[in-house]
Amino acid sequence: MLPMQPGKLTENTIRSSGHHITPQRLVILDVLKGSNGHASADEIHSHVRSRCPKLHISTIYRALDMLKRLGLVTETALGDGKLRYHLHVKGYHHHLICEKCGRVEEMDEATFTPLKAALKRKHRFHADLRHLAIFGRCQACA
Amino acid sequence: MLPMQPGKLTENTIRSSGHHITPQRLVILDVLKGSNGHASADEIHSHVRSRCPKLHISTIYRALDMLKRLGLVTETALGDGKLRYHLHVKGYHHHLICEKCGRVEEMDEATFTPLKAALKRKHRFHADLRHLAIFGRCQACA
DNA sequence: TGCAAAGATGAAACTATTTGCAACTCCATG
DNA sequence: CATGGAGTTGCAAATAGTTTCATCTTTGCA
Numbered sequence: 001m002l003p004m005q006p007g008k009l010t011e012n013t014i015r016s017s018g019h020h021i022t023p024q025r026l027v028i029l030d031v032l033k034g035s036n037g038h039a040s041a042d043e044i045h046s047h048v049r050s051r052c053p054k055l056h057i058s059t060i061y062r063a064l065d066m067l068k069r070l071g072l073v074t075e076t077a078l079g080d081g082k083l084r085y086h087l088h089v090k091g092y093h094h095h096l097i098c099e100k101c102g103r104v105e106e107m108d109e110a111t112f113t114p115l116k117a118a119l120k121r122k123h124r125f126h127a128d129l130r131h132l133a134i135f136g137r138c139q140a141c142a
Numbered sequence: 143m144l145p146m147q148p149g150k151l152t153e154n155t156i157r158s159s160g161h162h163i164t165p166q167r168l169v170i171l172d173v174l175k176g177s178n179g180h181a182s183a184d185e186i187h188s189h190v191r192s193r194c195p196k197l198h199i200s201t202i203y204r205a206l207d208m209l210k211r212l213g214l215v216t217e218t219a220l221g222d223g224k225l226r227y228h229l230h231v232k233g234y235h236h237h238l239i240c241e242k243c244g245r246v247e248e249m250d251e252a253t254f255t256p257l258k259a260a261l262k263r264k265h266r267f268h269a270d271l272r273h274l275a276i277f278g279r280c281q282a283c284a
Numbered sequence: 285t286g287c288a289a290a291g292a293t294g295a296a297a298c299t300a301t302t303t304g305c306a307a308c309t310c311c312a313t314g
Numbered sequence: 315c316a317t318g319g320a321g322t323t324g325c326a327a328a329t330a331g332t333t334t335c336a337t338c339t340t341t342g343c344a
Contacts, residue, residue: 020291020340041331056294061331063292077219081302082330096267107265115257119276123249125238127278134261136269162310162321183300198324203301205322223332224300 010072017070027052028063029087038076038084038104076133095133105138149175155212169194170205171229180218180226180246218275236271240280247280 010029011021031047032039039047041064045057064085067073074086076095086095094112096105112129119125152171153163173189174181181189183206187199206227209215216228218237236254238247254271261267 015341018290022292022339024293042329054294057330058295058332059293065332096261096265096269105265105267111257111260111264114260115253118253118256119238119278122253123238123247124281125247125276125278126280127238127276129276129278134267134269134271134274136261136267136271138268139266157311160321164310164322166323196324199300200302200325201323207302 013070013072014066019066019070024052024055024059025063027055028060029067032073032085032087038086040082040084042082044085074133094129096138097133097135152214155214156208159212161208161212166194166197166201167205169197170202171209174215174227174229180228182224182226184224186227236274236276238280239275239277240282 014021014025027048028044031044035043035047041057041060044060044064045055048055048060064073064075067087068075068085072088074088074095076084076086076097094107094109096107109129116127116129119127149171156163156167169190170186173186177185177189183199183202186202186206187197190197190202206215206217209229210217210227214230216230218226218228236249236251238249240246251271254274258269258271261269
């Protein structure tokens with residue numbers, strides 16, 4: 001059995017949720033895949049320009065919003081007045097953001113399992129812990 | 143020994159951090175104190191108008207930014223395109239936000255103590271868990 | 285295939301938030 | 315209790331992000 005390409009997996013998720021695969025979205029996804037960090041809408045826009053000059057920034061915001069709803073993209077406010085976007089291709093993860101140096105560390109879900117259970121038990125709340133950004137101080141800045 | 147008024151405590155924090163107490167800020171703080179939920183900058187502005195018609199909305203944004211830095215106010219994105227602000231007068235708390243009905247439940251810090259310890263132990267990260275908004279489904283919408 | 289409906293796009297208008305600046309106010313200090 | 319400098323304010327303009335709408339595309343299905 002061949003492994004499914006990450007691109008195809010993403011496209012299937014989009015399609016099976018009733019959304020369309022469009023050339024614009026493919027370019028946006030490709031830019032997101034290439035950006036190894038957290039890109040702002042504006043940064044995505046300028047990267048996209050060369051390949052698709054008429055692609056309007058509102059299309060980017062709408063694409064990001066859809067991807068966010070589907071859990072394929074994380075939106076994070078890193079404190080500089082812009083929202084940043086990050087593609088989930090290899091499962092979910094969370095962000096530890098240093099308030100001082102701005103470094104972003106990624107971590108897996110496991111640490112949150114007890115919290116998730118506690119929220120369900122104590123508050124009867126079913127937490128969707130895919131989008132978590134936790135602020136604080138990293139080891140170096142503590 | 144008399145208990146310190148909450149207002150005075152807040153004012154001392156502001157003053158001792160090198161910021162000024164101004165009539166504008168007193169009105170803004172008063173509105174925040176009165177708003178029992180999560181007020182947007184615009185909502186604060188319209189409440190403030192009656193008492194201080196010339197108070198500009200950028201002054202509100204700047205006051206909120208200062209209060210946020212001092213840890214006196216929490217800024218939360220509830221997903222409606224506006225940021226919401228909440229005054230911390232009685233200790234910190236967190237938000238459980240239902241993705242379906244939009245209901246916001248507040249919860250205390252205690253549930254996060256094990257998570258905080260785990261982050262420090264496993265990632266050497268000193269989490270500042272005062273700003274947490276957790277999305278998911280509430281009991282009714284689960 | 286070919287079509288209709290659901291969904292997406294670009295453009296412009298609109299709302300939300302931030303910033304630059306000159307004038308003004310607070311308050312620690314003398 | 316006057317003063318100077320740091321901090322604030324109001325305004326205008328800039329930057330971010332959202333929404334409306336007419337037009338165009340994608341996709342499931344006949």
